Amino acid sequence: MSYMPDGWTLPALDDLNRPFFTTGKLMLQHCVDCDRVQHPPEDICIWCQGDHLDYVEARGTGDVYSYVVPHHPPNEKLTTRVPYNIILVRLDDYPHVRILGNQIDAEFDEVTIGTPVRVTFEEIADQNGGATILLPQWVKA
Amino acid sequence: MHGTSVVVGVGESTYYRAGRAPESEFQLACIAIRNAVADAGLQMSEIDGFVTYMDFQRNDALRLMTALGTGDLSFSAMSWPGGGNISAMPIQIADAAITAGYAKNIVVYRALAQGQFGRYGRPPAVPYATGAAAFKTPYGEASPAMNNAMPFTRYMHEYGVTHEATCNLSLASYAHAQRNPRAIRYGQPLTREDYYASRWIVYPYRLFDCAQENDGAAAMVISSADRARDLKQQPVYVKSAAAGAEQRAGLQATYNEPYFPYARRLHVADRLWSQAGIGPKDVQVAQFYENFTGSTVMCISDMGFAPPDGIEEFLSNGNIQWPNGKLPINTSGANLAEAYIHGFENQLEAVRQVRGQSTSQVENVEFSLAVGGPGAPVGSAALYSKQA
Ligand SMILES: [Zn+2]
Numbered sequence: 001m002s003y004m005p006d007g008w009t010l011p012a013l014d015d016l017n018r019p020f021f022t023t024g025k026l027m028l029q030h031c032v033d034c035d036r037v038q039h040p041p042e043d044i045c046i047w048c049q050g051d052h053l054d055y056v057e058a059r060g061t062g063d064v065y066s067y068v069v070p071h072h073p074p075n076e077k078l079t080t081r082v083p084y085n086i087i088l089v090r091l092d093d094y095p096h097v098r099i100l101g102n103q104i105d106a107e108f109d110e111v112t113i114g115t116p117v118r119v120t121f122e123e124i125a126d127q128n129g130g131a132t133i134l135l136p137q138w139v140k141a
Numbered sequence: 142m143h144g145t146s147v148v149v150g151v152g153e154s155t156y157y158r159a160g161r162a163p164e165s166e167f168q169l170a171c172i173a174i175r176n177a178v179a180d181a182g183l184q185m186s187e188i189d190g191f192v193t194y195m196d197f198q199r200n201d202a203l204r205l206m207t208a209l210g211t212g213d214l215s216f217s218a219m220s221w222p223g224g225g226n227i228s229a230m231p232i233q234i235a236d237a238a239i240t241a242g243y244a245k246n247i248v249v250y251r252a253l254a255q256g257q258f259g260r261y262g263r264p265p266a267v268p269y270a271t272g273a274a275a276f277k278t279p280y281g282e283a284s285p286a287m288n289n290a291m292p293f294t295r296y297m298h299e300y301g302v303t304h305e306a307t308c309n310l311s312l313a314s315y316a317h318a319q320r321n322p323r324a325i326r327y328g329q330p331l332t333r334e335d336y337y338a339s340r341w342i343v344y345p346y347r348l349f350d351c352a353q354e355n356d357g358a359a360a361m362v363i364s365s366a367d368r369a370r371d372l373k374q375q376p377v378y379v380k381s382a383a384a385g386a387e388q389r390a391g392l393q394a395t396y397n398e399p400y401f402p403y404a405r406r407l408h409v410a411d412r413l414w415s416q417a418g419i420g421p422k423d424v425q426v427a428q429f430y431e432n433f434t435g436s437t438v439m440c441i442s443d444m445g446f447a448p449p450d451g452i453e454e455f456l457s458n459g460n461i462q463w464p465n466g467k468l469p470i471n472t473s474g475a476n477l478a479e480a481y482i483h484g485f486e487n488q489l490e491a492v493r494q495v496r497g498q499s500t501s502q503v504e505n506v507e508f509s510l511a512v513g514g515p516g517a518p519v520g521s522a523a524l525y526s527k528q529a
Contacts, residue, residue, distance in 0.1 A: 003280075004279065004280065004281050008266070008279070008281070009266060009267055009268065009269065009270050009278040009279050009283070010268065010270070010279055011269070011270055011275035011276070011279050012269035012270060012271040012275055014271075014275075017275055017276075020276075039397055040273060040276050040394075040395050040397070046389060046392075065295060066291050066292070066294045066295035066298070066396075066402070067291075067294055068282075068287055068290040068291050068294060068343050068344060068345070069341070069343060069344035070281060070283075070284075070286075070287055070342075070343040071340065071341040071342060071343060071344065072286070072341070072342040072343065074263055074264055074283050074284035074286075075263060075264065075265055075266045075283070077266040078266075078281065078283070081281070083341075084281055086280050086281055086282050086287065086291070088291055088396055096397070096399070097397065098395070098396050098397050098401075099276075100276055100277050100280050100282060100395065100396070101280055102280050102281065113294070113295070113298045128268065133279075135279060
């Protein structure tokens with residue numbers, strides 16, 4: 001049971017985002033050359049332009065920095081899902097990184113800025129036979 | 142070198158509700174261009190350049206110059222994507238081309254037929270999302286309204302801005318549209334009660350915080366100051382035009398920009414004012430692209446009219462409404478109430494204000510501003526003036 005409906009859009013996996021979406025850990029891209037973290041991932045380091053990038057596991061805690069509540073479905077797949085919440089999480093250990101998600105233990109009208117949250121993962125099978133997604137999501141810490 | 146190019150003609154098609162235009166998008170473009178060329182008093186054979194934005198493969202310069210019977214094509218360009226945010230960027234490009242002498246009379250235009258090509262607010266569901274969208278769409282962030290809402294929720298929290306700010310912006314556009322027969326919302330006034338009673342589209346936006354979607358086209362002709370002297374209309378100078386983005390603006394796609402929340406127009410503001418040698422207080426009237434009112438509230442602040450914690454007061458007490466407001470904003474009704482031609486209709490209105498031809502005409506306009514939008518990472522603004 002995922003927060004968004006069955007058959008809803010999945011991330012198209014690529015070499016840059018696979019650690020984020022398939023490992024069940026909150027993996028951020030890290031620069032070996034300057035030791036900084038960047039999100040979203042990129043082919044080179046946006047801070048020092050270095051080419052040596054790997055991934056580090058973030059603690060997976062943060063706070064709700066902003067949020068929105070869609071009420072009007074932009075397409076038919078969301079008609080019976082609205083209203084739902086979308087939150088922007090500011091990470092505790094990398095405060096310059098903000099990650100989009102849903103607060104899956106909150107109703108649409110229960111989200112507030114500043115709520116401490118922790119990461120959890122939704123296992124979502126790809127109906128077209130692609131790799132299973134472990135989607136980072138958020139619950140009240 | 143600023144002040145060497147001049148808007149000599151403006152024109153538009155009839156504006157229609159989305160999907161209602163009897164003409165194709167290409168025909169709408171041709172109608173607007175013919176009207177702009179006639180307004181200037183030019184012959185179509187004198188047109189030798191085309192500039193537009195975010196047009197993909199639609200209504201390209203080759204097809205237009207052939208169908209319209211222009212002269213030889215000397216210059217054509219299109220700015221990088223960014224929706225209505227870049228609606229002033231073609232002004233900058235045309236200004237540069239005219240100043241450099243690459244062409245003599247350049248048509249700048251935007252046409253939209255959403256019945257023919259689909260609506261921005263209703264993107265179809267896709268099985269997979271790539272690039273930055275991979276980090277957004279799987280969580281249900283799937284429309285421009287949602288995208289423009291996230292920074293504003295934080296802005297309201299951080300600076301104590303309330304829905305009174307967005308309401309006042311919406312009411313001003315609707316009030317001005319009641320004086321403008323071109324406007325889609327002409328004859329449909331909006332009250333404060335209507336605004337607050339309207340349904341949520343995506344919190345923090347209600348229905349009347351969101352731009353319409355429309356069919357129509359708008360066009361301008363930009364020529365040199367020398368050429369403008371012999372033409373029909375009072376010259377309207379391109380005093381300054383700016384387009385661009387802050388350092389690392391690409392991070393904005395996932396809200397990871399270093400400075401947040403704002404409308405992402407600080408760099409455009411800096412360039413626009415420094416090139417012009419004037420500031421916000423010197424402007425008599427302004428048009429702001431309003432895809433979504435909250436983004437526009439932040440943009441008015443970004444452009445230097447008031448600090449974030451003073452923007453609500455700036456927008457209150459009729460300050461932005463014609464005829465008594467200190468700075469009338471969106472005097473044609475703009476995207477909320479005149480028409481959504483991807484913000485280009487606002488550029489035409491800014492020109493009319495310098496000429497004295499607006500339906501909500503501000504007195505003694507020396508400088509008239511039109512900002513190409515808040516929201517997307519890349520944005521733009523143009524400043525028009527009565528004197529070079
Ligand atoms: Zn680095």
